């Protein structure tokens with residue numbers, strides 16, 4: 001016999017953007033086993049202490065978990081799944097198919113970094129190739145809007161989050177109430193993705209708060225600026241380097257360039273996508289283009305591949321990558337990592353930063369301490385792969401890109417359920433950001449809201 005209560009424990013993704021990990025279990029009477037459902041199992045990211053936290057044992061028994069539901073394929077939501085499996089989890093993993101496909105690419109790619117980091121510290125890697133293979137074998141798909149009955153009296157349905165391809169808001173039903181995990185919520189409208197769906201029937205909500213205390217600047221003239229930078233590169237017969245995050249930002253960029261080239265606003269020049277990870281991810285986007293918004297669907301009717309255009313070349317192998325050097329100027333190189341802390345972009349920066357005819361264009365956030373940030377902050381001399389490089393190239397930034405809703409739009413998202421919401425738990429943000437959003441939800445919507453502590457549990461009445 002089950003009670004009409006569930007317990008939620010916040011094991012990660014509180015007081016921090018990263019490490020999302022929430023446990024949901026029904027309250028049952030003695031002798032019975034509760035059903036245990038995890039939402040997300042993300043990596044802690046950032047400094048050395050985050051690195052160490054990933055190695056700590058989970059604060060529950062992975063073997064006891066029945067089900068793991070994944071909101072989306074960013075590392076801070078999926079990065080510890082292979083460790084969970086390594087530590088005994090043998091339940092079922094559910095997500096959208098696009099999230100599954102992206103997770104496979106992302107987890108395979110992460111193996112290199114995981115083993116590099118372990119070697120550097122002379123410790124065992126967090127997980128291995130076998131753990132990733134085992135993880136993928138436990139994974140099943142659920143389409144958006146399909147209600148899946150789970151054990152223990154739970155059911156679950158996924159809604160479009162509009163954050164990255166395949167991203168989902170997870171809505172559980174238990175008893176007579178709904179509990180909603182937002183995952184990360186997209187900054188709709190997006191050039192490719194469908195808008196975040198309105199959720200108007202949440203009784204409880206666990207919401208992200210990456211930008212809980214800030215509003216985005218107006219969407220500026222990003223496309224015009226990109227076009228101008230490209231045209232200036234052509235005029236100077238130079239090289240344009242764009243460090244770009246492999247997932248989502250790169251595909252957005254390709255979509256825009258595709259448009260500019262095919263409409264004749266930009267001439268055909270060689271444009272290289274020089275990142276195996278970004279190429280693999282772009283192929284996942286091609287496979288799931290039915291998920292794109294109406295605008296992108298219209299383009300697809302006229303152009304079957306909106307990520308490819310005259311002059312565009314994907315350089316997967318190291319040889320192809322090296323051949324970029326021999327291509328005549330002007331040319332554009334899009335490569336990862338997005339903050340120039342790893343990946344092939346560093347080789348291009350080492351090669352080309354000392355020429356005033358070249359340009360380095362930032363299209364994403366550069367964290368303090370990364371090579372990208374050091375150059376963005378105006379360093380004139382940097383060390384790259386053992387070489388001293390004089391930064392003579394022009395350095396430009398296109399800002400305003402964000403994959404997260406800002407404070408105002410997070411409150412708006414909550415407002416649709418305000419009439420029936422009993423409690424909002426604000427998570428997945430820095431403490432200050434979460435607390436600010438808590439206050440806003442209370443003040444503007446009159447809804448009870450708190451920012452839970454790490455490992456805190458709450459009992460929710462679902463009757």
Ligand SMILES: [Zn+2]
Pocket residue numbers: 072074163184
């Ligand atoms: Zn995310």
